[in-house]
Amino acid sequence: MPWRDAVIAALQVAGQVLQARKKLENWAFLTAANVVAIPAYLSAELDYTAILFAIYLVLGLVGWSGGPGDEATGAAAPAAEG
Numbered sequence: 001m002p003w004r005d006a007v008i009a010a011l012q013v014a015g016q017v018l019q020a021r022k023k024l025e026n027w028a029f030l031t032a033a034n035v036v037a038i039p040a041y042l043s044a045e046l047d048y049t050a051i052l053f054a055i056y057l058v059l060g061l062v063g064w065s066g067g068p069g070d071e072a073t074g075a076a077a078p079a080a081e082g
Contacts (some may be wrong), residue, residue, distance in 0.1 A: 012033045
């Protein structure tokens with residue numbers, strides 16, 4: 001399992017570096033790390049850690065998709081009227 005852990009760590013570090021540089025490609029690295037981490041932790045019987053990384057995966061996919069207020073496309077969240 002050391003190679004899988006090294007791949008997970010390398011992908012996470014690459015994603016964090018890209019995130020610090022405000023590059024949108026960071027989501028691809030963080031998502032890939034989570035996709036590798038979930039089965040790795042499940043096979044090691046670390047179920048709660050796998051659940052945590054599944055939550056990270058969902059958050060990463062939401063971030064990658066853009067959602068409301070996506071600065072890259074210039075879209076803004078709708079303003080409340082009143």
